[in-house]
Amino acid sequence: MTKTIIQWIFLGYxxxxxxxxxxxxxxxxxxRGNPGTADE
Structure with a gap:
């Protein structure tokens, strides 16, 4: 049961x-964006 939940979360995540x-x-x-404005 727990393994199924983990697989479901993993496959959805x-x-x-x-x-x-x-x-x-x-x-x-x-x-279209201005270069150098992206916050890294």
Whole structure:
């Protein structure tokens, strides 16, 4: 039971993190943005 919950959280967490990283990448790499304004 616990293993199933862990797998469910893992399978739901990984795609969300991948989507978030992709969105952040596109936001930071947006050519319309001003270079040098991104806070690192």
């Amino acid at each position: 990984v795609p969300i993190m991948a989507i978030m990283k992709t969105l952040l990448y596109y936001i930071h790499e947006d050519p």
